[in-house]
Amino acid sequence: MERRKFIKKASLTSLAALIGTEIVFGSNMLKDYKPLALQENDPFKLFNLDNEMVILNDKPWNIEAKAHLLNDNITPNSKMFIRNNGVIPEDINEKTWTLTIDGESVKNKKTYTLNELKSKFKQHTYQLTLECGGNGRSEFDPPAKGNQWTVGAVSCATWTGVRLKDVLEDVGIKNDAVYIGYNAADTHLSGDATKEPISRGAPMRKALEDETLIAFKMNGKKIPISHGFPLRLVAGGWPASVSGKWINRISVRNKEHDGTKMTGTAYRVPKNPVSPGEKVKDEDMKIIESMPVKSLITSPQSGAIIKKGAALKINGHAWAGDLQVSKMEYSIDFGSTWTQCEINKPVNRLAWQHFNATINFPKVGYYEIWARATDSNNMAQPMLLPGWNPKGYLNNACHRIAVKVK
Amino acid sequence: MEPSSSEYKKLLKKAERLAYLAAICLFISIGLLYLRVYDPNLNFLNASNKDLVEIVDEDLIVDGIHIRTGFVEDDGLMTVVNNCTTCHSSKLVIQNRMNTDRWNATIKWMQQTQNLWELGPNQKIIVDYLVKNYPPIKKGRRASLTNLNWYELKE
Numbered sequence: 001m002e003r004r005k006f007i008k009k010a011s012l013t014s015l016a017a018l019i020g021t022e023i024v025f026g027s028n029m030l031k032d033y034k035p036l037a038l039q040e041n042d043p044f045k046l047f048n049l050d051n052e053m054v055i056l057n058d059k060p061w062n063i064e065a066k067a068h069l070l071n072d073n074i075t076p077n078s079k080m081f082i083r084n085n086g087v088i089p090e091d092i093n094e095k096t097w098t099l100t101i102d103g104e105s106v107k108n109k110k111t112y113t114l115n116e117l118k119s120k121f122k123q124h125t126y127q128l129t130l131e132c133g134g135n136g137r138s139e140f141d142p143p144a145k146g147n148q149w150t151v152g153a154v155s156c157a158t159w160t161g162v163r164l165k166d167v168l169e170d171v172g173i174k175n176d177a178v179y180i181g182y183n184a185a186d187t188h189l190s191g192d193a194t195k196e197p198i199s200r201g202a203p204m205r206k207a208l209e210d211e212t213l214i215a216f217k218m219n220g221k222k223i224p225i226s227h228g229f230p231l232r233l234v235a236g237g238w239p240a241s242v243s244g245k246w247i248n249r250i251s252v253r254n255k256e257h258d259g260t261k262m263t264g265t266a267y268r269v270p271k272n273p274v275s276p277g278e279k280v281k282d283e284d285m286k287i288i289e290s291m292p293v294k295s296l297i298t299s300p301q302s303g304a305i306i307k308k309g310a311a312l313k314i315n316g317h318a319w320a321g322d323l324q325v326s327k328m329e330y331s332i333d334f335g336s337t338w339t340q341c342e343i344n345k346p347v348n349r350l351a352w353q354h355f356n357a358t359i360n361f362p363k364v365g366y367y368e369i370w371a372r373a374t375d376s377n378n379m380a381q382p383m384l385l386p387g388w389n390p391k392g393y394l395n396n397a398c399h400r401i402a403v404k405v406k
Numbered sequence: 407m408e409p410s411s412s413e414y415k416k417l418l419k420k421a422e423r424l425a426y427l428a429a430i431c432l433f434i435s436i437g438l439l440y441l442r443v444y445d446p447n448l449n450f451l452n453a454s455n456k457d458l459v460e461i462v463d464e465d466l467i468v469d470g471i472h473i474r475t476g477f478v479e480d481d482g483l484m485t486v487v488n489n490c491t492t493c494h495s496s497k498l499v500i501q502n503r504m505n506t507d508r509w510n511a512t513i514k515w516m517q518q519t520q521n522l523w524e525l526g527p528n529q530k531i532i533v534d535y536l537v538k539n540y541p542p543i544k545k546g547r548r549a550s551l552t553n554l555n556w557y558e559l560k561e
Contacts, residue, residue: 059495190521
């Protein structure tokens with residue numbers, strides 16, 4: 001944000017120097033007008049992204065990874081999906097930033113500065129899996145409305161912050177507390193200051209978990225602006241929209257939080273299974289909580305050609321919302337037979353787990369390697385698309401890569 | 407006394423020259439006035455072609471694609487551009503596939519919750535354009551893997 005201020009103050013001469021050419025008719029520009037050439041809109045520079053990241057939407061920013069980009073055990077900023085609902089806030093000042101805890105179910109409303117949060121409460125660090133509720137939406141038929149995520153709207157970064165439960169305990173909450181809801185500094189796309197882009201939350205049982213953090217660091221550094229600098233609520237294993245970015249207020253509610261994108265059909269699926277394309281009434285929809293079991297083969301990249309007789313090493317990650325992955329398998333014959341992969345225990349609860357296997361192919365030809373994870377409740381990923389739903393959430397169908405043996 | 411015909415011709419030539427001079431003066435003063443208003447520092451004297459900031463043609467269409475938005479050229483294109491890319495990116499429109507009912511429902515939702523204005527007769531133009539150019543594609547329960555970039559795996 002400093003760059004922006006700098007440009008505003010800069011003279012025409014320095015503007016010309018920045019652009020690398022003279023600004024013709026420059027003296028007629030409005031004082032605070034930023035020339036189009038300087039309105040930084042290259043997301044790769046703006047957010048330090050890997051050049052293979054895929055831009056789904058540039059207003060608001062929605063950017064996803066490809067499977068092979070997610071090979072790191074801990075997702076770096078450059079390969080982490082971005083899902084924004086509104087406009088990233090400008091002119092953020094860490095020193096004056098505050099978090100207010102209020103709502104029907106707090107004993108007394110309380111406001112903390114960033115420094116107070118950091119010094120008053122014990123800090124914790126966890127690797128937490130964040131997956132967009134709509135990851136995989138692009139595969140639904142009939143198509144579902146929204147950003148057409150393929151497989152890359154998932155990450156597992158290291159988050160450092162204070163436990164929400166410690167802060168809520170310090171504030172004091174009443175017995176009738178049901179839900180928490182966040183408010184944040186991002187602004188509505190329409191520019192309407194009375195509208196919020198998103199204000200979601202979680203029931204108290206999730207809010208009070210050890211791993212639910214008010215975070216100020218990601219991967220050991222200040223949270224990047226695109227991921228919620230200076231403060232983000234992080235609730236791993238649930239739709240990433242619960243993990244509000246740029247938060248400045250958390251309300252403890254005596255009812256289900258009713259902020260923007262909590263109601264209607266947003267982040268909801270039908271209570272009962274429906275046929276593809278069926279209309280579902282709002283009252284027949286329920287809020288998504290823990291995300292379903294899922295996995296990704298992150299190496300090799302799909303499309304590998306190997307020599308006959310060569311063994312192929314594969315690896316990737318698996319996760320299961322609030323649960324653990326108990327079994328990881330692969331198939332090279334479209335599910336006729338499955339072979340178990342080696343899979344690690346999670347580093348901590350809600351962190352994704354890493355798997356690997358070495359595969360030998362019986363003869364030359366085209367193969368697909370399908371990966372299937374099973375969670376600790378014995379629920380496995382389906383090979384076909386799971387139940388259709390109007391908004392295209394929760395596609396946890398098996399990931400697959402193509403391989404040729406020559 | 408009447409002027410002779412040769413004197414008459416001389417007078418006529420003089421008047422003609424005066425008229426030319428007046429026209430040239432008028433042209434120069436309009437030019438100066440333009441510079442006074444639009445380029446008081448006389449920047450035009452220094453600007454060569456390569457110094458000019460590139461002026462992007464907002465309506466440019468190449469190979470049937472509206473360059474600024476990526477939309478397909480067809481009836482209703484500019485109505486779609488003007489109504490559907492003010493708040494959000496054209497990328498959000500292009501990646502979605504809906505039939506008439508669902509586009510209409512989406513418009514209604516945007517009007518109820520996202521401050522989209524009443525579209526009036528433009529709504530039909532917009533929805534017809536979208537349904538024709540961005541229709542739903544049948545994918546079935548699991549599509550084949552496509553767009554594979556085959557590569558030799560080292561080791």
